[in-house]
Amino acid sequence: MDIKEIAEHANKTARMHNHYGTEPERAIVDKLLEEIDELETAIYGQNYGHYPMDSKDNDKFKASFEEYTKNTVGGELADIIITALAGAIELGIPIELNIERGLRYNRLRKYNEE
Ligand SMILES: [Mg+2]
Numbered sequence: 001m002d003i004k005e006i007a008e009h010a011n012k013t014a015r016m017h018n019h020y021g022t023e024p025e026r027a028i029v030d031k032l033l034e035e036i037d038e039l040e041t042a043i044y045g046q047n048y049g050h051y052p053m054d055s056k057d058n059d060k061f062k063a064s065f066e067e068y069t070k071n072t073v074g075g076e077l078a079d080i081i082i083t084a085l086a087g088a089i090e091l092g093i094p095i096e097l098n099i100e101r102g103l104r105y106n107r108l109r110k111y112n113e114e
Helices: 002-018 024-046 057-066 073-090 095-108
Strands: none
Touching: 002 073, 002 095, 024 073, 073 095
């Protein structure tokens, strides 16, 4: 999946779970803060986990995810990205364009200069 497909998939799931309520901007910020807090816990806990083969069976996959991926550094980084991409779709932000422009700008920026 490309970034736009991931964002649309994530937004569809978030909407399915009614994550945005009546104040989508507030809900997006609150969820990102929650995920950053979970990332901090995973990093300080050195919880890097490992990755078993995923089962095609959804119940087995869910159990495996909860045991090996949930609350890990990788899992929480993914949660932050998923939350941000879904939120971008919810707010009508062309996130792929913003990412491309941000990458270009960062490459052109001069660091460690006055
Ligand atoms: Mg999380």
